[in-house]
Amino acid sequence: MLNSIRPKNRVIFAYLLIPVAIYVFAVFVPLVTAGYYSFFEWQGGPNKSFIGIENFKTLMNDEIFWMSFQHNIFLVVACIIGQIGLALLFVLMINSRLVKFKSIHRTFGFFPSTIAAVAIGFIWTMVFDYRRGILNWILELIGQQEHTKVWLNEPDLVMLLIAIPLIWQFIGYFMIILLSAISSIDKSIIEVSEIDGANAIQRAIYIIIPLIKNTLLVCVTLCVAGNMKAFDHIFVMTTGGPGNASMVMALYGYKVSFMQQNMGYGSAISIGIFVLSLLVIGVFQLGTKLLSSDKEVV
Amino acid sequence: MKKKWVSVFMVVFLITALFAGCGQTDDTTDTSTEDSSTNDASTEDASTDDTSTEENGAYAGELSLMHFSTSEESEGNGGSDGFRTMVTEWDEANPDITLVQNVLANDDYKTQIATLAAADDLPDVFLLQGMNTRAWAEQGLVMDMTEIINSSPYNDQYDHSFFFPFTYNDSIYGLPVLTGGTTTVVVYDQAIWQEAGYDTFPETWDEVLEAKAFFDEQGMDVVAFGNSGKWQANSCFLSAVGNRFTGDEWFYSMVDKSGAAFTDQEFVDSLQFTQDLFTSGVFNPDFNAVNNEDARELYIAGDASAFIGGNWDVSYIQSVLDGTDLYDTTKFAVIPQPAGADATTRTHAIGMGFAVAINAKLADDPEKLAAAIDLAYKVTGPDFAEYVGANYALGGLTKVDNVDLSNFDQFTVDFYNYSYVDNKACEIYDSYISSAVWDVLNTDLQMMLNGDIDPQTVAENAQASYESNY
Numbered sequence: 001m002l003n004s005i006r007p008k009n010r011v012i013f014a015y016l017l018i019p020v021a022i023y024v025f026a027v028f029v030p031l032v033t034a035g036y037y038s039f040f041e042w043q044g045g046p047n048k049s050f051i052g053i054e055n056f057k058t059l060m061n062d063e064i065f066w067m068s069f070q071h072n073i074f075l076v077v078a079c080i081i082g083q084i085g086l087a088l089l090f091v092l093m094i095n096s097r098l099v100k101f102k103s104i105h106r107t108f109g110f111f112p113s114t115i116a117a118v119a120i121g122f123i124w125t126m127v128f129d130y131r132r133g134i135l136n137w138i139l140e141l142i143g144q145q146e147h148t149k150v151w152l153n154e155p156d157l158v159m160l161l162i163a164i165p166l167i168w169q170f171i172g173y174f175m176i177i178l179l180s181a182i183s184s185i186d187k188s189i190i191e192v193s194e195i196d197g198a199n200a201i202q203r204a205i206y207i208i209i210p211l212i213k214n215t216l217l218v219c220v221t222l223c224v225a226g227n228m229k230a231f232d233h234i235f236v237m238t239t240g241g242p243g244n245a246s247m248v249m250a251l252y253g254y255k256v257s258f259m260q261q262n263m264g265y266g267s268a269i270s271i272g273i274f275v276l277s278l279l280v281i282g283v284f285q286l287g288t289k290l291l292s293s294d295k296e297v298v
Numbered sequence: 299m300k301k302k303w304v305s306v307f308m309v310v311f312l313i314t315a316l317f318a319g320c321g322q323t324d325d326t327t328d329t330s331t332e333d334s335s336t337n338d339a340s341t342e343d344a345s346t347d348d349t350s351t352e353e354n355g356a357y358a359g360e361l362s363l364m365h366f367s368t369s370e371e372s373e374g375n376g377g378s379d380g381f382r383t384m385v386t387e388w389d390e391a392n393p394d395i396t397l398v399q400n401v402l403a404n405d406d407y408k409t410q411i412a413t414l415a416a417a418d419d420l421p422d423v424f425l426l427q428g429m430n431t432r433a434w435a436e437q438g439l440v441m442d443m444t445e446i447i448n449s450s451p452y453n454d455q456y457d458h459s460f461f462f463p464f465t466y467n468d469s470i471y472g473l474p475v476l477t478g479g480t481t482t483v484v485v486y487d488q489a490i491w492q493e494a495g496y497d498t499f500p501e502t503w504d505e506v507l508e509a510k511a512f513f514d515e516q517g518m519d520v521v522a523f524g525n526s527g528k529w530q531a532n533s534c535f536l537s538a539v540g541n542r543f544t545g546d547e548w549f550y551s552m553v554d555k556s557g558a559a560f561t562d563q564e565f566v567d568s569l570q571f572t573q574d575l576f577t578s579g580v581f582n583p584d585f586n587a588v589n590n591e592d593a594r595e596l597y598i599a600g601d602a603s604a605f606i607g608g609n610w611d612v613s614y615i616q617s618v619l620d621g622t623d624l625y626d627t628t629k630f631a632v633i634p635q636p637a638g639a640d641a642t643t644r645t646h647a648i649g650m651g652f653a654v655a656i657n658a659k660l661a662d663d664p665e666k667l668a669a670a671i672d673l674a675y676k677v678t679g680p681d682f683a684e685y686v687g688a689n690y691a692l693g694g695l696t697k698v699d700n701v702d703l704s705n706f707d708q709f710t711v712d713f714y715n716y717s718y719v720d721n722k723a724c725e726i727y728d729s730y731i732s733s734a735v736w737d738v739l740n741t742d743l744q745m746m747l748n749g750d751i752d753p754q755t756v757a758e759n760a761q762a763s764y765e766s767n768y
Contacts, residue, residue: 044416
């Protein structure tokens with residue numbers, strides 16, 4: 001860049017300071033204060049007593065917290081398969097020459113991502129409703145009355161049912177990311193593979209997926225991060241119930257902090273969520289990298 | 299050069315704004331937010347011109363008030379309407395005081411007031427929930443109002459039994475507010491029950507279960523109930539059923555920590571009965587997946603012969619059914635007597651769940667404190683009681699002699715008699731003890747009603763939470 005139009009370093013620094021300042025106050029300061037409060041027994045208010053790592057000891061033995069963590073992991077796995085897997089499938093289908101009105105598919109696919117999570121929660125609560133829900137209505141219509149259920153009151157099914165709206169909402173979001181990645185692939189590579197006789201599945205597995213590997217890695221990271229902090233759908237649909245059957249970490253932290261007014265332990269839960277989320281994202285990134293490098297060796 | 303200074307100014311401005319936003323102020327609720335689209339919240343700044351004031355001439359300035367009597371809530375709800383009316387009257391009588399109100403829907407109010415309490419940033423005047431009394435008093439957040447209550451001009455007219463949930467270590471921390479309402483009432487359609495062979499709602503659950511066959515034939519649920527919020531089974535059912543098994547003294551002992559325990563056999567028996575009843579099919583199958591608002595619609599729509607809820611549900615049912623045949627045949631009954639329960643009979647949980655409390659920090663500003671006390675007297679005093687008595691046949695903290703029921707229809711008279719005349723009162727569990735304990739119990743109760751956890755485990759978990767949090 002010409003020095004005459006390049007802003008001074010101080011100006012660049014000042015501009016860059018804005019997002020850093022926002023980040024520090026929106027993320028870093030709350031995290032550090034939560035870390036500080038997690039060492040206190042604190043019911044809220046001015047009085048709190050230092051108890052060292054007692055809250056973390058409690059956290060390590062808190063069955064509900066670890067069950068919530070398992071539910072988050074379930075959501076992560078379900079959504080990686082459901083959101084990214086289905087998004088990839090739909091993108092490959094949309095890219096096919098046989099499909100017409102591609103932009104309409106793209107627009108309607110992305111549409112659920114624009115709806116507020118709370119509204120989605122209400123919509124799907126109605127879908128699963130025992131009396132007027134479309135699911136039980138269809139079952140009755142096809143003569144399967146005995147299979148109708150109070151769906152959101154089934155402890156064994158409720159996590160799966162809660163994953164469905166999450167998957168449905170974000171398929172379009174990942175479709176857009178993957179579409180942009182696929183559109184950057186040189187068309188001649190695809191054409192050559194077609195001439196060589198590769199069918200659609202072979203093209204997807206041996207050409208497209210390896211070429212969008214880095215984008216897929218970003219998608220997985222986004223998906224993991226999003227589902228480790230899942231809260232709003234579940235809050236609306238079940239508030240973690242029945243009992244704790246659909247409890248997730250963020251909702252549990254909220255319950256402990258605000259419903260039980262135990263701010264000290266609630267802060268410890270927040271730190272637990274932060275550490276576990278970092279670990280899970282790290283493990284997934286490592287795993288994806290290892291898998292992709294193995295493929296390259298082969 | 300000019301650009302440089304503009305950018306430097308912008309950065310400094312932004313950082314200053316961020317710091318200001320994160321900084322603590324003494325009076326954040328004065329700049330309360332308006333968010334009526336999401337949570338029925340509204341901020342009503344009732345500032346007025348400078349004129350002299352009669353009662354609080356010494357204080358001129360802002361007084362913050364936070365409550366949950368929204369305009370929507372007050373339509374048909376006597377307590378909320380009365381509260382809003384009294385606040386408006388007080389505001390008009392005190393033109394030198396700028397009353398800054400932060401009004402939120404009930405659930406949002408509970409969350410926000412707990413957050414403000416945690417931050418030691420409570421408004422000047424607010425509504426204290428009974429179960430928070432002990433914790434907030436220990437934290438020094440709420441003012442000890444014992445002397446204020448003793449020197450109240452209406453002290454001899456107060457029903458002093460209402461003060462119990464707001465009393466800790468012989469000090470009283472609030473003036474009970476709104477109306478004394480039942481939280482456990484069976485609302486039933488007398489006409490359909492007469493068809494089933496019962497003149498009134500049965501007095502025992504065994505009879506209700508016998509009637510189930512008739513209602514199954516009609517394609518109706520016997521009793522509608524909603525517990526997706528998890529608190530309903532506690533507030534609207536267990537408070538009364540538990541009392542039938544344990545009696546009053548057991549719960550007083552729980553509140554005083556003088557020996558009783560959730561694991562006592564009488565309480566476990568009440569849980570066992572509750573589980574057996576909810577798994578018997580007498581309630582709507584989706585009772586754990588719908589809330590009380592959905593469940594009362596089942597009664598209104600004729601899909602259920604009865605509904606169990608609280609006085610707030612009755613207000614809604616009354617406003618919706620008015621003018622229909624079902625309105626004329628809707629009657630009220632206490633929760634039937636469980637088999638094996640012999641401690642009390644015909645009890646229903648009734649009380650005043652909230653009290654007007656004053657921020658302890660107002661002790662440093664006697665003039666402002668005097669204004670806050672005057673407001674507290676106004677919204678709980680005879681003006682309020684007469685207003686809700688005359689307009690809704692409801693009672694408040696201040697007793698009113700000879701309530702004239704002649705101007706009310708049968709529905710209102712029946713509910714007045716149910717609430718205050720015909721039945722015995724017992725305590726509302728979650729007006730006392732601690733939110734942490736009830737959160738654990740309510741969560742386990744929901745699983746227990748599904749049959750997924752046994753009553754003994756529920757009692758043990760609640761007891762563990764009671765011992766560590768209360």
